[in-house]
Amino acid sequence: MVKGVQQRAVETRDRLLAVATALIAETGYAGVRIDEIVARAGMAKGTFFAHFKDKDGLMDLLIAQRIAEFLDALEASPVPADAADLADSMLPLLTFMSCERYVFDVILRRSGAAALAEIGPIALMLGRHGEIVGRWLSRRNFRPDVPVSIQAEGVQAFMMQALALHFCALHSDIPLSGRFRPYMQAWLGHPSE
């Protein structure tokens, strides 16, 4: 049976993704080498770059897939009752983002682009995250004196800071929650108490 030309390309791409996923399980995101991917897939190196712009282009996709799962869970969960609750709901995603320094790097490096057409999967995911948090804050507004959009981006600012501290910190025994919750609470918590 002769495969359609498009079908052939789809299968090649899927195989590269599958092999890469398996390799990530073995060696982590950073440890994956393109030479190893194409060797296991039985392809030439050039084929990889015909399907993905570069190594990060692949990681982009695979990381965005994982993030999407966390966002699905977030969207399905109830509106948080207070700032601490909101902070806790971010922890699964935050924990994934902290699983490897390389993952954090890719998220930062690839999280946006100049033209709309170039928006990467990760940027879309983070945009969706902002929308979910914004929707929550609209329904349960902790700080009426601050615009909801700024509150929502503030949540992301502290997530980013928690990650930066996690990877750059002198005390790596501090849990992520300890680097995130207090700021979130001070930010959205009870400003006039």
Added chain:
Amino acid sequence: MVKGVQQRAVETRDRLLAVATALIAETGYAGVRIDEIVARAGMAKGTFFAHFKDKDGLMDLLIAQRIAEFLDALEASPVPADAADLADSMLPLLTFMSCERYVFDVILRRSGAAALAEIGPIALMLGRHGEIVGRWLSRRNFRPDVPVSIQAEGVQAFMMQALALHFCALHSDIPLSGRFRPYMQAWLGHPSE
């Protein structure tokens, strides 16, 4: 005349730094190639790596030098009167950090280490920045309901977010100040107005 052995090493290192500085002026931080540095310095490649751990190790130093200049200016300036004033005082440093994506990457990548002995120059600079801001906030406490240390780290969180937005943003025409001031004001501003 015979040079002292240490003197010889110091001269080699200084020459590498000087050549690198000149190259940065020509091609930017990211465009500097190690092969070019050692070629212009008339040295072997191995010599470079005898003096610096890796390429980022060099950039670490040169970027930290620039940051130190901004912190000197910050330390010499008066305690800001309000949150907007505080935000504005951060702009020169923020602008330098945003001069090149690579600079931001190096700052993130190298801004800390597991062991005290490995603390890089940039980590020290950012630590000093936190101290300066903390000192300001101790003298002019905008939000008594939030611990000063958390206020100070909050300032850094929003600087980091402004940088991330700057490099990842869809609208690159937004000035850095517009990505920083509103958050700073909402954060430290007038929470109970």
Added chain:
DNA sequence: TCCAAAAACTGACCATGGTCATTAAATCAA
């Protein structure tokens, strides 16, 4: 002055991400 140890330097070599001219396969119109 001479020599062994320490410090500095060398450059061939490696690892890995990425390119591109070429070849093979699939498609479609005549």
Added chain:
DNA sequence: TTGATTTAATGACCATGGTCAGTTTTTGGA
């Protein structure tokens, strides 16, 4: 069926960061 055209795949090759066993220079003591 066939030949031109488009799409997919190839792999030799390149760029650049980084390594390390070996060489040269400096030092300090006998």
